[in-house]
C-alpha cells in the first residue's frame with residue numbers, strides 16, 4: 001500500500017485525508033483525482049492507475065518542487081473510475097444502509113398493518 005501527498009510528497013495513511021506532514025487535504029476535483037492516482041492499494045485494485053515505480057517518480061518530482069505532470073488519459077481514467085465508485089457507494093455506506101434499512105422496513109410494515117386494521 002502506498003499513498004503519496006500531492007502537495008509535499010510525504011507518505012500518508014489515506015489518499016483523501018489530511019496529510020500528517022503539511023496538513024493539507026485534497027478538496028478540489030483535480031486534487032482528489034491526483035491523490036487517487038498517487039495511491040496504490042492491494043485492497044482496491046480498480047483504483048490503481050499507475051505502477052508503484054511511477055508513483056515513486058511523481059513523488060520525487062513533488063519533492064524537487066516540479067509540477068505534477070500526469071498523462072491526461074490516466075487522469076480521465078481515474079476520474080471515470082472514481083465517479084463509478086462514488087455512484088455505487090463505498091462498502092461502509094452500503095453496510096450502513098443494510099443496517100438501517102431493515103428496522104425501517106419493519107416499522108413501515110407495522111404502520112401499514114395498523115392502517116389496514118383501522119380501516120377494516
Ligand SMILES: [Zn+2]
Pocket residue numbers: 005006007008009010019020021022023024
Ligand atoms: Zn503533505
